[in-house]
Amino acid sequence: MKVTDAEILKAIWQAQVKKTAKGVITNYVGGSKGLKSDREQDRHYAQYQSMISRGGLGIPLSKGQLARRLKALIGGDNLQWRGHPGNAYEFCTDAAMDVxxxxxxxxxxxxxxxxxxxxKKCMRTIQLSDYExxxxxxxxELLERFGNLEVTA
Known part of the structure; x- marks a missing residue:
């Protein structure tokens, strides 16, 4: 089965959108939750994808083939490596910040x-019994609102 670059990009985008739902939350000892701040670095930690978890994208390619395809796509204006190339990547766009x-x-x-x-000299947190x-x-809601946006490398 042929997998297009557009299908790979869409899968990455949707994974990034989905990760954001929990990614904006910081988990503290005892199960309490707090929000990450509104900085670019916090957005990165809330949304990045890792090469090691590429199998979770749901793309019907072997891990080796998918790694080669991802490496060919990453490094453009929108889909970029973060940190050491080969580890973490993400869409660094206005749409990603909107999500x-x-x-x-x-x-x-x-x-x-x-x-x-x-x-109190501590982070502000709350217990959420219905967090999941x-x-x-x-x-x-994020997928409905942002999941079908057109994305390019």
Whole structure:
């Protein structure tokens, strides 16, 4: 079965969008949750994809063939290596930042705090008993809103 570059790019984009649903959350000891800040570095940690987990993209190619195809696609204006080339990659676009901000705002509207509490000298956090169901709901909403955007390398 022939797999096009466009299909690979779409699979990467959708994986990045899905990862963002949980990626904007920082997990703390004891199960409490807090929001990552709104910086580019935090967006990276919330969305990056790794070469080692490329099999999770759902593309019907061997891991070796997929690695070769990914390496050929990564390095353009939009799909870029982050850190050491060959490890992590992501779409670094305005749309990626829009997904990140939408997810942050979504969690914030549900009471998840961000930042450092100067009085208590700790990060602001909250316990979420329904975290997994909320994350699944957000993932679905992100895919509906952003999952079918046209992406290029």
């Amino acid at each position: 990140f901000r939408f997810a942050r705002n979504w969690w914030e509207e549900r009471g998840v705090p961000a930042g450092f509490d100067q009085v 169901s909320l994350a699944a709901q957000l993932e679905q």
